[in-house]
Amino acid sequence: MQKPAPFPEILARIHRSASTPTYVYFERTIRKQVERLRAALDHVPSRLLYAMKANSHPRVMKLFLEQGVGVDAVSPGELLLALRVGFSPESVLFSANNMTDAEMHFAQSQGALLNIGELSRLEAYGEAYPGSKVCARLNPEVGAGHHAHVITAGADSKFGIPVRKMPEIQATCRQYDLELVGLHQHIGSGIPDPATLWKAVSVMLDAARACPALTFVNLGGGLGVPYEPESAPLDLLDFSAQFGEAMQAYSGEHGAEIWFEPGRFFVAESGVLLVTVTTVKDNGDRCFAGVDSGMGHLVRPAMYGSYHEIVNLTNPSGVPRIYDVVGNICETGDRFARDRSIPEIREGDCLAILDTGAYGISMASEYNLRPLPAEVWVPEDNPARFRTITERRSPAQMVAELMRRSLD
Ligand SMILES: Cc1ncc(COP(=O)(O)O)c(C=O)c1O
Structure with a gap:
């Protein structure tokens, strides 16, 4: 039994209107x-x-x-x-x-x-x-x-x-x-x-x-x-x-x-990290679903072995398969989930990593020079009027900022 994603229709709309990785807070x-x-x-x-x-x-x-x-x-x-x-x-x-x-x-x-x-x-x-x-x-x-x-x-x-x-x-x-x-x-x-x-x-x-x-x-x-x-x-x-x-x-x-x-x-339960699957790789022993985010954005699984439910938002009724959901950071420990049963994951699918409102963005880093996720706020009175509360920087903006701070 999987935990359901909160407000899946709102998450799907956010995914359609904003690119990933994006933290969403309800x-x-x-x-x-x-x-x-x-x-x-x-x-x-x-x-x-x-x-x-x-x-x-x-x-x-x-x-x-x-x-x-x-x-x-x-x-x-x-x-x-x-x-x-x-x-x-x-x-x-x-x-x-x-x-x-x-x-x-x-x-x-x-x-x-x-x-x-x-x-x-x-x-x-x-x-x-x-x-x-x-x-x-x-x-x-x-x-x-x-x-x-x-x-x-x-x-x-x-x-x-x-x-x-x-x-x-x-x-x-x-x-x-x-x-x-x-x-x-x-x-x-x-x-x-x-x-x-x-x-x-x-x-x-x-x-x-x-x-x-x-x-x-x-x-x-x-x-x-x-x-x-x-x-x-x-x-x-x-x-x-x-x-x-x-x-x-x-x-x-x-x-x-x-x-x-x-x-x-x-x-914790207010937050969802939306990520997009870039790569599905079946190595025979393991099937990896690689996403456009990683341990720099959500370090809890790599650091503590923490469990976060992962929901396939775009193929919820796919036939479940066992996956390792892995990040895009150059470390083998960059893994959001191991041996996890998830409805079939296809390249381009959007995955929702649940319960990430606490110690998610606040422990995040730009390791491997990957910019931090955007953040979206879903107001209580009208969830359909969600809005971006942090823009994701482009790699060019991030590098410009690094160069500006460098005294060398
Ligand atoms: C002094 C102090 N108070 C409160 C907290 C919050 O802990 P939690 O998020 O588990 O409620 C922490 C977490 O490290 C802490 O160091």
Whole structure:
């Protein structure tokens, strides 16, 4: 059983009107995901941030702004973009990793709250800005994620201050008169089993009880989405039933808000990467369907072995065959799918690679000097009025820009 493509007739129209490769984003899906999470948390004093690293297109960011969602920014570039899009500095949490002094001063000068995950950096911040408000990123010593590379807590992880070092955090805050207003965790991305998240949440709430001045506890992102046809969407009612009471109890006792900052959960399912088949090559052992895009545009399959459903938009009722769907980059690992049953693929067919709204374009590169895909926005009120929100550069434009930047 294949996952169906969202709005196939709209995707077909986009394909007819624009060349590929093109990312398409459906506004409706993003709004629905925000509403789902809000509904699951409606009995908890809570606030949502968007981890903009998942997809930082200004149009996507504006949608979160309109919905009253704040931002998790992890670099000066992300912070600047969030401010340019219109987010207030107070709605941005700045969580840079290996933060330099310059980054610290920059974020402070912009008015964002700093979320600091190393004791030495907390000390540097205290020395530079005594009396300020600050958030501390903890490592609750339990991590989870869809791949080892994206588990961001536990003994193997570089992120956060181990929770057992809470006394040192508090001592540093006292020494520099810092007001510890928030505690933060982000234990990993694409967490397959909410039970692990729950363990970390309990650790965090226990740590929070020892810090009376907190105004929030940020439980991070990491909520998974069903990429594979047989995987079920996260059961948010169950999530709310399991976590809600404890979060509500903590919040009631201490008057602090509970924050979440998902990226993937909000935007992954909104995105489709449209590609065109340029080459069908049957080598006897394997049949390769080669497309006009590759790992530079969507690195998740090559980097993590991630699954993305691939739908043949232009021959949906063809007889299924087993294919390797491969990209146009000069690496054998440039493969979107292996041994995948797909309705017969012919040269010229348009394939829709699903659930690519998160960590698609934001992780993309121009490797092999292949220009980035175009991006198209499908508005909720009138999907037929889709519009291009990023033009694809031609190779000539890309090279002209490279030459312009070169100082040699
Ligand atoms: C600090 C932080 N918060 C939130 C997220 C979002 O994670 P996800 O997209 O899995 O929700 C990330 C992802 O790496 C992160 O580093």
